[in-house]
């Protein structure tokens with residue numbers, strides 16, 4: 001990642017903290033942009049802000065602990081006030097591809113149970129159509145080969161995710177198929193088709209969920225609210 005992109009991520013990630021108010025339960029998303037949100041939030045907590053977070057990945061949990069952000073979980077709360085998360089692609093309708101870090105299931109759980117979802121990203125994530133970034137689909141390890149064949153029949157090239165010559169295992173003990181569609185004409189339809197497949201746990205398509213996008217680029221940090229939310 002270039003130094004400049006990292007500065008954009010920092011600017012977007014830190015801006016999101018302005019939405020956090022005392023007493024809130026916060027969904028803590030995943031990724032290198034959210035890292036900056038967590039770091040800034042940790043400073044506010046040290047100054048006396050009283051909040052609790054639910055982390056969406058083990059990595060985020062580690063950072064939250066490092067920054068001394070108090071944590072809670074779904075055994076204590078059912079609804080979160082706000083979630084702040086990253087994205088791999090954002091289309092003009094505020095639909096997202098997520099899961100580049102492999103945390104899509106926990107991210108979707110946290111984001112879907114929040115009253116407001118804020119997405120933080122650098123400007124390279126804005127696209128006219130989803131699909132250039134391979135769509136992460138979490139699948140059961142058992143029979144993943146047949147699940148991959150079914151996904152292939154939808155027009156994708158699914159690639160089993162690996163890390164350091166081993167199969168990547170999600171925080172939930174599952175596999176990730178990175179599905180190369182190149183263009184996704186109807187993200188909502190594709191999400192539903194994938195969800196109906198035996199063996200698919202969840203897709204990285206986040207449809208109709210985002211309330212606000214904070215996007216940082218060369219000249220400014222833009223806050224774009226969904227027109228109908």
Ligand SMILES: O=C(CO)[C@H](O)[C@H](O)COP(=O)(O)O
Pocket residue numbers: 009029030031032033034085086087088097098099100101102103104107
């Ligand atoms: O979905 C995610 C992880 O599963 C991340 O939010 C997404 O990959 C964006 O990451 P980054 O902020 O590092 O670009």
